[in-house]
Amino acid sequence: MAEKRTDRALDRTELIKQTTLELAQELGFTKLSIEAVAARAGVGKHTIYRRWPSKGALFLDALLPADAQALDIPNTGDIEADLRTQTYAAVDLLGRPPFGPLYQALLGEAQHDPSVAAALNERFIGPQAQRVRARLKLAQRQGQVAPELDLDLAFAILSGPLYFQFLIAQEIVTHGYIDRVFSALFAGMRPSP
Amino acid sequence: MAEKRTDRALDRTELIKQTTLELAQELGFTKLSIEAVAARAGVGKHTIYRRWPSKGALFLDALLPADAQALDIPNTGDIEADLRTQTYAAVDLLGRPPFGPLYQALLGEAQHDPSVAAALNERFIGPQAQRVRARLKLAQRQGQVAPELDLDLAFAILSGPLYFQFLIAQEIVTHGYIDRVFSALFAGMRPSP
Numbered sequence: 001m002a003e004k005r006t007d008r009a010l011d012r013t014e015l016i017k018q019t020t021l022e023l024a025q026e027l028g029f030t031k032l033s034i035e036a037v038a039a040r041a042g043v044g045k046h047t048i049y050r051r052w053p054s055k056g057a058l059f060l061d062a063l064l065p066a067d068a069q070a071l072d073i074p075n076t077g078d079i080e081a082d083l084r085t086q087t088y089a090a091v092d093l094l095g096r097p098p099f100g101p102l103y104q105a106l107l108g109e110a111q112h113d114p115s116v117a118a119a120l121n122e123r124f125i126g127p128q129a130q131r132v133r134a135r136l137k138l139a140q141r142q143g144q145v146a147p148e149l150d151l152d153l154a155f156a157i158l159s160g161p162l163y164f165q166f167l168i169a170q171e172i173v174t175h176g177y178i179d180r181v182f183s184a185l186f187a188g189m190r191p192s193p
Numbered sequence: 194m195a196e197k198r199t200d201r202a203l204d205r206t207e208l209i210k211q212t213t214l215e216l217a218q219e220l221g222f223t224k225l226s227i228e229a230v231a232a233r234a235g236v237g238k239h240t241i242y243r244r245w246p247s248k249g250a251l252f253l254d255a256l257l258p259a260d261a262q263a264l265d266i267p268n269t270g271d272i273e274a275d276l277r278t279q280t281y282a283a284v285d286l287l288g289r290p291p292f293g294p295l296y297q298a299l300l301g302e303a304q305h306d307p308s309v310a311a312a313l314n315e316r317f318i319g320p321q322a323q324r325v326r327a328r329l330k331l332a333q334r335q336g337q338v339a340p341e342l343d344l345d346l347a348f349a350i351l352s353g354p355l356y357f358q359f360l361i362a363q364e365i366v367t368h369g370y371i372d373r374v375f376s377a378l379f380a381g382m383r384p385s386p
């Protein structure tokens with residue numbers, strides 16, 4: 001009996017998350033509301049508020065878990081190629097509806113709701129940064145990366161220009177753009193001595 | 194007479210913008226509304242809508258013109274030092290209320306309203322990118338910057354890690370962080386040959 005209740009609660013949680021993503025696509029994030037999710041999912045508002053304190057928290061939970069594993073970094077022994085492969089996968093995800101526009105809306109909401117920003121970093125950005133750091137550390141030991149490279153900065157340096165393109169310039173992040181960014185970052189801005 | 198009317202219209206425009214910034218600070222951007230601005234400024238809603246199509250457009254116009262000139266790039270002949278000086282000024286602006294939180298709210302709104310993003314790029318980001326490009330081009334001619342450096346990418350590469358820190362990690366962008374980012378970008382990630 002207890003098990004069945006848990007199953008039903010899980011199903012309801014999944015139903016609420018799925019409804020949230022559907023409505024976000026139909027209405028846009030700005031017009032999305034917990035009331036509308038509750039009505040379409042056929043649950044009470046309080047059922048939602050009991051688990052998610054805000055629209056942003058619900059939206060983050062609905063959007064993020066599905067695709068985070070896709071961003072593993074291969075290890076073929078060529079650090080530049082491996083980072084490129086992983087970053088291609090990340091921007092393919094961004095370019096593929098519905099994820100791209102929904103992720104953009106989530107990042108927008110993170111500017112207004114600090115709890116969304118905190119959860120985003122804890123669940124998505126932090127783990128990605130850690131994986132990039134670990135892969136670079138290995139490459140550094142193998143002499144493929146400058147020994148002075150500040151590994152704590154690496155994720156900001158590699159992904160910053162992509163987020164700039166996505167959030168500020170708001171242009172499509174292509175594989176070609178990634179190639180150009182990575183080749184500039186690996187070569188450095190200073191002339192060779 | 195015509196001149197007086199123009200003066201009065203200008204004064205009213207300034208009053209509306211100033212009221213917008215005041216209310217954005219008091220209420221936060223999410224709760225800011227054109228209705229509230231109209232009421233406090235003592236003008237009709239239609240007076241505002243005639244000039245600004247949305248809350249985001251009004252907010253952008255109120256926030257941006259004041260501080261853009263502060264971001265000129267010096268030319269002392271040392272490109273790294275000059276870019277650092279200009280970037281220190283930019284992040285000092287971000288760190289100083291009220292500009293920082295208001296600019297963050299504007300960037301949040303740009304994720305939901307494409308017309309805000311377009312105006313932001315046209316009025317603020319584009320001109321900054323152009324100035325950085327021109328300064329780097331000069332440095333490239335003087336042999337201070339790698340001849341292969343892709344100047345069209347330079348602004349995204351230099352400012353991307355700062356926007357990452359500001360919008361994604363949401364940590365304070367310090368002068369020390371800029372120093373670390375610039376030294377990694379100038380040196381490059383690849384080991385010296």
